Structures are given as C-alpha cells and as structure tokens.
Amino acid sequence: MSPRNPRIPDSSNDREIPGVVGNQYRVGRRIGEGSFGVIFEGTDLNRKKAVALKFENRKASVPQLRDEYKVYKILSGVSCIPSAYYFGQEGAYNVLVIDILGPSLEDVFEKSHRKFSVKTVAMLAIQMILRIQSVHEHGLIYRDIKPDNFLLGRPNSSHETSVYMVDFGMAKYYINPKTKQHIPFRERKSLTGTARYMSINTHLGREQSRRDDLESLGHVFMYFLRGSLPWQGLKAANAKQKYSKIGEKKQTTSIKELCGGFPEEFAQYMNYVRTLGFEDKPDYKRLRGLFEQVLEKMGQRNDGMYDWVSQDHGLVCTL
Template sequence: MPPKAKAAGKGRAPAKRKLAEEFPPGEVLTDTGKKSWKLGPPVGKGGFGLIYLAEPNSEKPVGPDARYVIKVEPSENGPLFCELNFYTRAAKPDLIQKWLKAQNLKQLGVPKYWGSGQHDKAGKRYRFMVIDRLGTDLQKKFEECGKRFPRKLVLQLGLRLLDTLEFIHEHEYVHADIKASNLMLGHSDPNQVYLVDYGLAYRYAPDGVLKEYKEDPKKCHNGTIEFTSIDAHKGASPCRRSDLQILSYCMVQWLCGRLPWEDRLQDPVYVRDSKIRSQENISEFLSQCFPTQDKPAEIQVFMEEVMSLGYNDKPPYERLRSILQNGLKSIQAKDDSKLEFTPVNGEPTLPAKKTTKRKKAADKAEESVADGSPIKKAKPSKKTEVNGVKKSPKAAARPRKLLSAGKQGDHKSRVKETATQTSPGLSLRSRGRKKVSS
C-alpha cells in the first residue's frame, strides 16, 4: 500500500521495492530441502516479482503443462517473506491433508507449498517459493460476466471461502486482503477456487496467544481500500472478524456490481465512515446496493452475525455456512460443486457511473503494477455525492464521531463500530497495499 493514507486508492506500486530480473528458461533453483527445480518461461509479472512455470529438475525442458509455479522476488522485498512465513507454518501438504481428513472435506482453497529458498545470480540474491499451478483469477471472470455474478455462484463462493478461512484462522493466521483478483480457479479443476497472495497475512494468535486490540495511526487503511475491514481502517491489526467483514463486502459487490463507496476510493476517511454507517444500519446499506430488486436476506443475516463478533471472538463458522446454505434453498438451488460463471440477465442493480479521469488513471495505474511501468498520480475530483448530495471533498471527508477505543475493540452486542491474470499460479495484482512486517 502507498506510504501515505491519502493515496490509499487503487494501483499504487509498493515504494522502494526492487524489481526482479528475468531468468532464462532452464535456470535451476535449489530449495532449503536440497530439491532442485527447473524454471520454464515467466507467466506472470508484477511491480516487484515474477512467476515462472516450473518442474522438478530433469533433462527435459519445462513445458506448458507444468504442474508447479515459482514466485521470485529480490530477497530484501517484504511481501514474499510474509507469504513464506504463512506457507511454512500453515500450508504444507501434510497439514492440509490432515485438515481435510479431520473436517471430512474433499478440497481446500489454499495452494500447497512445495519448497522455498534463496538463489544467487550475477551478484544478486533472490527469494523464491514453489506452489501448485493455478488457473485464471475471479476478477477476470467478474469482468467477463459484466461485473455481476449470479446469486447461486456468490453463495457457493462464500461457502468455499468459509472453509478456507476457517483453516487459515485455526492455524493462527488471517488473510486480510480477500478480493476477486486474489481468488484463482484450479488449473486442472476450474470448479475449485483458491485464496492466494498472503503478502498481508497476519499471525493474530502466535502460539495461541491472541493479540490485543490496539489502534496504530501509521497502519490506518491497510489492505485494498474498497474491501478492507473497519479494524484495518482504524489502524488495528486484522483479526478473524476482519476477514469475514471483507468477505461480506466482496459478496455484496459480486451480487450488485459496485459498493456505494467506490465513487471515492481516493478518500480513505470517507470510505471508512461509509463502512461504519453500513454496519450501523445493514438493512439501509443493502437497500442502497439493491434499489431495484429484493435484498438478499441471507447476506443481511450474514453481515449481522459478523457484526456481533468481538475483536477476539472465534467466528461461528458452521452457523455462517448454514446462513449461506439457506440462501441457496431460498432460490431453489444447492451447492452442486459446479461454479457457473454466466452473465446475470438485466441491467446492473447499481447504475454504472460515468468514467472520470481519476478512475481512468486508477485503472491505468493498476495495469502498471502488473507490468512494472511508471504510475501517474490521479487528480481527485472537485465534487462528489454523499447520500445524494453534492459536497466538496473537504466536507465529504469530514469524519463522523466514532466510538471510544474500548468500545471499538470489544463489542458483543449490536456493533456501532464498526496479474491482471498473472498466472497459472499466483496473483500479483494487489492494489493499495502497504508493506507489512511479519
């Protein structure tokens, strides 16, 4: 994420991170377990890393049917180091297999980690990580569907992500950056979806000891601005309820096409306060999102359940799954394990706004993150609409009076507080992120 909160919109390249140089096909990397891996051609490129097709080292060149990918970054960069901490502690194949058996699951949306290490070339040191090869990301599918997913599909995705988040949470981590571009379909099974990019993953309970709620002004708005949790907006470290709140925003966007605060993503205070108001009256928030059709009742119940959680509460995963399953029953559907990405009939629920120069610049900036090209700063619009009334940015950004820190941190009752398709492997398109220490 950008170093300044005011620039917390889309598409800012991480500051002061070195770019990875491209290795030729056939380069051999040796991981910490002494296993050698041969690189194929690069299949993904971001502002600070490269992704290659890969296979265990042999005399054969790496072909287009490769089963693995390797993500490479200069060793001093932070995101891959953070990812590796997560993968080595929580996503080794034996841990995933043990969880699948214990939970009676067939699949889990966490890529398997196969190795990592450091590689020296031309006097420079690089860090690398090997995981399963994956397919296309959901952001591309979302755009292909006209930026609206069918209700059945959204509920299926929600159920898959609940399984994934429960696994992550039970292994002491939260993801903190759930979004369509960080969700990828399986390479061999397009009906499976994987949560990727753990560069912002946070160990909320090291050795089982929960972190306390504490706001840090230097960490405000960390994450991807349109989806980030209210905890993160206030500078508190992410927790389990944070992930579920992000998931609820994603599901609403997938259903209606656009979140109400997406018109002013360059103003993080406005976005934060809009989210706080949405939590104070979830019914009214959903009426804004679905003005021309019935509100999805299950989404309201889901958000209310998440809203009732305290900072350190363990989420009721089974209860949340039941809510989404009841939503499927209400539309006479069931989770048949098939993800159907079909356009929704009719016009988008929220009318599309006229593209502004700022929006065009933000989109261009996001593309630059993927290809490493320079990013130009977007100029903020002079006026915007807040609850249907045009106001100046200064007036619109004026924060509402918030609750005390104590009530923000602990609340059990009604809560007032509130690339590009990089690869067959990992998404490098992470918009608006900050460097996070592990």
C-alpha cells in the same frame, strides 16, 4: 518453447531471471504480477509437473516471499491451499515455488461482465468461509481478502471449481504460538490490506482479528452481487485521504443499503460479523448455513455449476 532467460522489469534496470531455479524448476512464461513482483509458469523437472514461480526483488522495501513460504508450511496439507515446494535466492531475486492454479475470482468476474448470480455467490461464499476457517484454525489471520487472492483450480482438472487461497504475505498470528493467548487489542495501527474490502475497524486503525477477515469477505460477496461497492470511485488528493474517505463511506452506508435487493441472508451475514468482539470465535458453520439456506430457498443445489461453467462442465470462456 519458453525463452531460457525471461526478463522482468526492475525499478532501476532489467535483470535477468535464471532459466532454472534451485536446480529443479525450469522457468517458463510470465503469467502474472502483483505488488511483490511477478509470477512465471514453470516445470518441476524432477516430478515432471507444472508449478508457479514467484519472483520478488531482494531489495524490496517490504520483502514478503520468505514469510509467505513460512505460512504455506504452517498450512501444509490444508484443503485448497497450494503446496509450497521451494524458497531461495537466485541472483537479484527471492523465489517461491508453489502449485500452479487457474484464474482468480477477479478474472472470472471480469469475464462474467462484472456480475455474478445469487446462486454463484452463495456457492462461492460457502467455499470461501471454509478456506478462512482453515486459516484461522491454524492460529493465523489473512488480512488481505480480495477476489484476486482466491484462485480456481486448473481448468480441465478435477479441481477446476474448487476455490483456493493464495498470497499469504500479509498473514500473521492472532494466537501467540508460544503462550497460546490471543493477541492484545491495539489502536493506531497502520492500514493493512486492500481499502475496497477492508473492515471498518481496520480503517479506524484497530488491530485485526478473525472478525475482520470475515467482514472483508462480506464486502467481496456484495461486490460480486452488485458489480461494485458504494465506496468505489471516490476522489481524493492522495492515497491517505482516499483511504479516509472510503472508511467514512463504509461507516455511513447502512447494511440495509449495502445488501438491499438481495436475499436477507447477506445482510444477516454482515450484521453478524460486524457485531463480533475482537477475540470472539466466529460461528463458521452458522455463516455457511446462511448461504446453504439461500440456495435451498431458491430451489438450487450446491452443484458447482457457477456462472462461468457450461452444462458439460467446461469453462464458458478461455481464461
């Protein structure tokens, strides 16, 4: 049985997490953490189902959970976006309650010896492009594409090979909800996202739009295929210099060099997304078609048989 009052570290001292949140959600064991705070497994006492509870210190320098809750409500009912059930304050914390899911793509990548097959990456790409398209169709850009933010469905469920998007704390409108106009192009913007995957334009301080989410996604695909990216492991005196070095390396690494040795469709994807204009609407169907073509050329089907799934559709490893 889970402890009634689990504790999580705070910058100044340990503060207790309540045993029940919102009179409805029982807090169980700690299952993860991120820059915002920590995640606990829990139970919805009314619906008798498992949920995830995200806790964030109310005094956080940039609180994100309230904004994330609003985004989940905007995306309510969208396929493979978890439902959000509750947001509120409990003691020293903001708390967000959402559907509980399975491991992240980063988790299964680690378990797969940090390399995915071309078939697995092509099938993931088709799903991930669909997820990004759904977000964009609601007037939002994501702005923090990374493998950690794509989760599989719960193991042993009918959705265990479905790819979900989570962690919408950095999302923002690229279409003004009132005027329905695209946001204006701006420069000298502070960096938003994860340096390893962010687009070249983001490194250059340019306002992000749909093209940047898709470029970041392309960097994730190549990370999965190669095992690492050419700009990983660069040394610098501080974070600002490191971001600058990563940006420079991205600009000097040709698409041919980045995608060499893999099906040409991966380079075609990168060329397409890097030549999109700031306000251009991406052709998502065309992009998915590239990866359907990869599978077709290999004589493979999009059958959900990923590298980490055994022939009897069970997870190969315990995650």
